[in-house]
Amino acid sequence: MASCSRHIWDGEFFLLLTAAGMEEVKQEVDDISLEFVKTLIQKDIGEDEIEVKNFRTERATEAGDNFSTVIYRITANYNKDPKIEKTCEAVYIGKFLPVQPKQRELVQQIMTFDREVVVYNDLIPAMVNLQKEKLGRDSILVPNVPQCIYANGKSTPIAAVIMEDLFRKGFRLADKYQGLQPDEVRLLMEAYGRYHGLGVFVDRHSDFSSRPIFRDNPFETIPEFHDMMRSCLNSVCKVLEEIPGQEENARKMKDYVVKVDGGRERLFEFIGRKGKLLTFLHGDCWCNNMMFRYDPDTGAPVEIKIFDLQIVAYGNPCRDLMHVFYSSTSKETRKQKSAFLKLYHDTLISTTNNLGVVLSYSYEDFLKEIEDHEEFGFLVAMFIIPVILAEKEDIPDYTKTDLDVDEFIRLREQQLFTRGSSVIKQRLVDIVERMVEIGVF
Template sequence: MIKESNVFQRESDVISKIAPRVYDILQKASEDRKKTQPFAAKCIYSQLEYPDVIIVLEDLKEEGFRMAERTEGLDMDHCLLVLRTLAKYHAATAVLYEQDPQLFEPFRENLYNNKLRQDLNNFYEGNINNLLAQIENLPNFQDKFKINLQKLSEAAVDYVIKSYQKQDGDFNVLTHGDLWLNNMMFRYSESTGRVQDIRFVDFQLVNVTSAAFDLHYFLSTSPSPNLLKKHDILIEEYHKTLEETFALLDHKHLHPPIEKLKKELDKKGLFAVIIACTLLPFVLVEHSKVPDIDKVLKNEEGVKFSKKYLETLEKMVPIFEEKGWLDVEKFLKE
């Protein structure tokens, strides 16, 4: 799967070729260059002849960065920092794409494609069926949700392959593609203890496609469950930083209105449901019950759902319902 998808070549290209240029664009436009922080670790060395694939990155722990606690989720300060940084990254990649589209050619091919259908099917359909089995006798999940979940298990792979394609008219950027809290590291103020800096890691699933996918991926996996009803605040902060960054880079014409961004998020809303049903269980799994991902991809093992995951999903379902994101048939027709 790794060889077929070429994910390490993508990661190496992003870190060694695109990240430095994105950083340079932002730094040159900044009034205070010292405040401009890179968004990724530096690539020291790479050798990409399969199977001897090697990528050596700077050790962010030496710079004081550390990971957040996976099962707790991120508080508001962490989430705001993530989305402000993501907005700057998205904006700068959109500007760079306009200036040098050839640079992004390796990322135009959809990473989610028919060559990987069996592996994708094992993950998406397998995990959704696992969820169906584990909530079958739980009264907190209504039959309507279970029926839509059954439809989703049969259609998830087709939907992801189709929807993830770059579509003209969307707010297209170079997405991170795997934006959850284990793929970011934070640095904290020594005096106050508050989070003050971030680096994104693991750029293996990057794609030129809608920014909505990164937003859904992050919001469906990483904020603390007590922020579920504050996602609109986070989206508005992301949009505000986008506007400021495009203005700074003198590319205001690339900035999507907030109404367009929210409409695009709704258009891709089923993706948020898929992530909540397939990836979030791994995020919230108990430390002693983390499954073997190889066995999961072969449909030999399923994740054991934690109490926290089921409680969080129970809170998410009414929100998805209210937004219309559980109408699987509607999304399949679009």
């Protein structure tokens, strides 16, 4: 596989909170050996008789790239036939355990790395293999996710998630400051329609949805989350007070914060909410957790991959949609929301029909549930927008600086009141105005 640019993995739902890993051990990338790299290449290309000449590892991200996981590039030179001196190159991206102790401790609570390992080792293969087993098919519907070469949550041989390189295949990130554009959103709606439809199929033919790792809300285990959520909402109220014409909206939002007691339980209520359709969710739905391949002549997006599957959960798919609409699109793009949602629903139904699953989930039912989840999108956006849209130089390197809740709050305050761009404030204002319009507060 090709190497991955440092931008590929830029972003996670709770950007300064999530991390990959379980055990408090040294940095696992140091344990990579020739034999381990040989195993990766053998699994990737499906050939056993190879000879690895050499390999190197290097950081695939820079300080301030919005990461709490440790991302490395692994580049190896090898021969397929030891008798022939023709050298091939293999390049992979590996996600490794964080080096800071507080990050590791947090991961023991929210199990982000273990979840991603289960998704790549069990859930994604089930989406493919159950089609062969239950439907007897050779032509398989596959989800729009990267190929995973290796996923292991244990320290033996190495705890890591190692994947293909999307960048060398022509994929790149959308502009997070501009937000997803209509053509990009359309590809995403089709990708989510297919992914959620495959999730429904797996749910009908397995017990995956009963696994606690997909059922539990990992953020309930974070004691500081209540104060963090309240601080996030209150800081947005302060921003509104300083913007001419937004004083009344600031007052309404203040009343809302009091009504929902800071927002934590309200957010968790949405996370636990059921509905007419349940499936496996992406969970971390913002624009830096997806990449697009663009037509070299027209510049139009033609293919999408979604990744960072650390918060995959079993729940209402409207959460994924409202998460991405309010975290990663502009007000102008959301004017086409009805068309986007129709495309999503059409893709979902065509996918489940193709898989032999008949859903009793009309477009009208779907729109009602979307309407009921707009507030969820608002809560997520208020929490993450000031951080995910922060300038790179403002975000500490969390491989060198350990996690601290006060630091998270400080960064948000800095972006909102001192260094924050007009883009951040306009995004927040647009979303608040929408909540006033639909009567959330």
